[in-house]
Amino acid sequence: MVFGLLHLPATAAIVPLTPVVIIRALLLNGIAGIAFGWLFWQYSLEAAMLSHVSFHAFSFALSLMLARFV
Numbered sequence: 001m002v003f004g005l006l007h008l009p010a011t012a013a014i015v016p017l018t019p020v021v022i023i024r025a026l027l028l029n030g031i032a033g034i035a036f037g038w039l040f041w042q043y044s045l046e047a048a049m050l051s052h053v054s055f056h057a058f059s060f061a062l063s064l065m066l067a068r069f070v
Helices: 002-006 008-014 019-042 045-067
Strands: none
Touching (some): 002 008, 002 019, 008 019
């Protein structure tokens, strides 16, 4: 839950915060937070941080590719 709350300022910079947007951000970031927490628990902080950065890089690249089709 905290992982999702910490991402709300970044979400607010992109779209206005409505209850639906907040719930979506908390849910999706909560799922990712569980995955990153598992990586931290099983491997190390570095593994969790690297996967977090990699996920953001992948998401950014995907959004750039999809924007070309709009």
